[in-house]
Each structure stands twice: as structure tokens, then as C-alpha cells.
Amino acid sequence: MSGPLDVPAVEFAAELVDRALAAGADDAQVTSVNLDRFEIDFSERKVDLLRTTANETTTIAVFRGAKRGSASLNGRDAGEIDSALHSARLAAEAGLADPGHVVAEAPSLPPSRYGAEMADRDAMIETVLAYTRELNGNYPLIRTRNSTYTFFARDTCFTNSRGVRQQQRRAWYQFGAMFSAKDGIRATSFNYSGAASYTPFERLLAVGTVGRLIEETLRSFDARPAPEKFVGDVILTPDCLYHLMPVLGRALGGYELLSGTTPYKERQGESIASPLFSLLNRPQASDFPEGADFDGFGIPTTDTDIVRDGKLDNFLIDFYIARKLGMPQTAGVWNFVVPPGNRSLNDIVAGTRRGIILSRFSGGNPNSNLDFSGVAKNSFYVEDGEIRHALTETMITGSLQDLFRNIHAVSREHINFGDHDYPYIAASGVTISAK
Numbered sequence: 001m002s003g004p005l006d007v008p009a010v011e012f013a014a015e016l017v018d019r020a021l022a023a024g025a026d027d028a029q030v031t032s033v034n035l036d037r038f039e040i041d042f043s044e045r046k047v048d049l050l051r052t053t054a055n056e057t058t059t060i061a062v063f064r065g066a067k068r069g070s071a072s073l074n075g076r077d078a079g080e081i082d083s084a085l086h087s088a089r090l091a092a093e094a095g096l097a098d099p100g101h102v103v104a105e106a107p108s109l110p111p112s113r114y115g116a117e118m119a120d121r122d123a124m125i126e127t128v129l130a131y132t133r134e135l136n137g138n139y140p141l142i143r144t145r146n147s148t149y150t151f152f153a154r155d156t157c158f159t160n161s162r163g164v165r166q167q168q169r170r171a172w173y174q175f176g177a178m179f180s181a182k183d184g185i186r187a188t189s190f191n192y193s194g195a196a197s198y199t200p201f202e203r204l205l206a207v208g209t210v211g212r213l214i215e216e217t218l219r220s221f222d223a224r225p226a227p228e229k230f231v232g233d234v235i236l237t238p239d240c241l242y243h244l245m246p247v248l249g250r251a252l253g254g255y256e257l258l259s260g261t262t263p264y265k266e267r268q269g270e271s272i273a274s275p276l277f278s279l280l281n282r283p284q285a286s287d288f289p290e291g292a293d294f295d296g297f298g299i300p301t302t303d304t305d306i307v308r309d310g311k312l313d314n315f316l317i318d319f320y321i322a323r324k325l326g327m328p329q330t331a332g333v334w335n336f337v338v339p340p341g342n343r344s345l346n347d348i349v350a351g352t353r354r355g356i357i358l359s360r361f362s363g364g365n366p367n368s369n370l371d372f373s374g375v376a377k378n379s380f381y382v383e384d385g386e387i388r389h390a391l392t393e394t395m396i397t398g399s400l401q402d403l404f405r406n407i408h409a410v411s412r413e414h415i416n417f418g419d420h421d422y423p424y425i426a427a428s429g430v431t432i433s434a435k
Helices: 010-022 078-096 121-138 210-218 237-251 254-258 321-326 347-352 401-406
Strands: 027-042 049-062 067-074 112-114 142-160 165-183 191-197 231-234 279-281 304-308 353-359 359-363 371-377 378-382 387-388 394-399 407-416 421-434
Touching: 010 049, 010 078, 010 142, 010 165, 027 121, 049 078, 049 121, 049 304, 067 078, 142 210, 165 210, 191 210, 191 421, 210 279, 231 237, 231 347, 237 254, 237 279, 237 359, 237 421, 254 321, 254 421, 347 407, 347 421, 353 394, 353 421, 394 401, 401 407, 401 421
Parallel strands: 112 165, 231 353
Antiparallel strands: 027 049, 027 142, 049 067, 142 165, 165 191, 231 421, 279 304, 353 378, 359 371, 371 394, 378 387, 394 421, 407 421
């Protein structure tokens, strides 16, 4: 291989597998990801940057005597390829033997393509300009930072020494914004949101929870702590669940099952949450542009119910953990859906005697029992069914195990972020106090 290989990515990956085997590997697998991006960076006043980037990243994993080593490279420079193959081989030789370190046998899927072939750049620019005009006209106190409207096209190829070959192309639009409000010497904290879609966004203020959070930001100038310490309700927003559900996912995942640290180890088939709550893994969802047809081992993904009506049906088990524990694989990729309920958010708030609407939580990861403690961010105090004021310097403590058991309402409103989909969830029994 005297120079860069000008061949399709799947053929490039296959040749690297062959080279790894020729160098003494028992098995090998290669993943190649080519990511093209057209990005518009802007503030509330103007477009700051337009740029187009392209990058190919390849990861090589080699297996020798139940040992595994890996290395990555950008591009196809011959010297870099030789170096990556050598580094992966050395890492495998220095590694620890583990019977879980094998390549997978799986059916090869037909190549798939999702989304537009190319970005509608003119429409993207006009949408951004319309957004800046709307912000300036209707929300003059809002200040934005790191706002981006991006078109991604990601080609992923996988091949291994057992003959598995996978190819998929996913192209999507993604908008993300960070913002605060400023009025003279008064200012609010920053908030942020965004979402992804196969189709262009018609109006950026309608993306995800961006519009709602901007309105809430403008109501946050006079934030103050909770009036006193009390045990009350918490209404978790979709943005909060976006960061909270992976915590539950880890507790229901194979790696904590293997280590014995999950409190749910002996609970499969039992009720672990309110019957109002379900957690579904949906990597095949047609409206998730950041879903996946196959996982990092080249195994086709499947949709699986993890928690259904409060009962733990399945753990999140990938290929490696399946071999370690002798269990069936259930989830090599996580794309969570919490199904909506039948109550409106307004009705849930109106039924709250005392509690908070929690948009963000700042604190350390919950411990092995899922106890948590931290600060409520971008949140609001609710009393007698009314939102009273924005919160600052307010702590929340409790147990995620109890929280999911104490869910008493799930909203019919829900937000599709492009890789996860969440409603608003209300639960009781959380301790709330001023710092």
C-alpha cells in the first residue's frame, strides 16, 4: 500500500481487515465513518460563520488469543495506516486475555440511505436570517451564544474477518442554541436546547423546546430560592429527561449488571416503576435520524422494550456483555422513547400543590443506589397549581428508584430530539430546599 487508497470505504475497511490478518491477528474488525458537514454559526444579530468540513475516521480492532487492541486514524495516508495497524497489534499483544473479546457473526444488511442527498443551503441561510429577525423583533432581551444550524451527512461502513459487511448513510439537519436574557444590569443564567430532523426546519424557534425555553428565560430575571425546605413534586421536562434517562439506562445496562452495582440486578420481570412509565429502546425509529441500523460490533439493531408499564422486561445488553454473562443481546445502541401520557402539561401543573418544574439538574452522578443530590437549574417553583417564580440556589435530593416508582402523571406533549423522545413526567417525594 504505497499511497492513499482511492476505493469505496467498505473496500478500504475490508483491505485493512486483510492486512491485520496477514500481520498475525486471529480476527479483526474495521469501522470507517465519513462525516460531511455544512454549518452556519450565528448570534441573534447576524451570521458569524459558514463552513463546510469533511472528515474520514477509521477505527481498527485486532484480536489475538482473546486479547484486543485498537487504534484510529484520520484519512488514508499510507504511513498513518501502517502506524495504526502496528499500534493496534501492539495493544492486543499487551492486553489481558478476555473470552469476551471476539468479533461477531451476524447477517450483512443491504446498504441503506436516509435523508437528503445534499443540504438545501439557501433555505438554511434564509431560515437562520428569519430566526434572527424574529429574535430581534419579539425577544430583544435575549442574547444567544453558540447557535448553529447544521446539515450532517454520515456514511458508516463496517467489516470484520467473519464476513460481516454493513453500510449506512444518514443525513440530517440539526439546530442547537444557547441563550440568556439581559436587561440593563439584570441577567439570567444560560439555557440551551435543540433537535435533529431528516427534513429542514421551517422555523427555528419551533425546534424542540427552544421557543418554550426562551419564554421561560424571559421570566427568570427575578429568580429566588425555594421559600423553605419541603418534600414535594418534581415535574421533569423533556430536556431534563434527556440527561436523566441515560443514568437510568446505565443502571439497567449490562456493564453495571456485570459489576453487580445495579440495584435492579435481581428485578427482571418485576415492577420497578409506576405503571404510567415505560422506557423503550428504538434505534430503528423512522423519525430518529441519529438512530442506527447496526451497532459497533456490526450486529443489526432491534427495537426492544426495557421497561413496559413499570415492569422491567429487559436489560440493555450489548454483544460483549452478552458473551460475558451468557445472556441474549438486547441493545447495542441506545435511542430511548418514553411514551406520552394522556394529561396536558397545564393540567399537571394545575394539579401540583407544591413542587418545582425541573429543566436541568447540576450535580454529581447518582450513587449505586441511585440516590442523588444537586442544584435545580432553569427551574420554577410551583404552589397551589400556579407557577410562582423562577428558582435559584435551590437544592433537590432524593432517590431515582423512588422517583420512578412515584410517577403520578405523564404529559401528552412530548419532544422528539432526533435521537430520543420524551414527555413531561411528574413524581412525588423529592426534597427541595434553599442552599
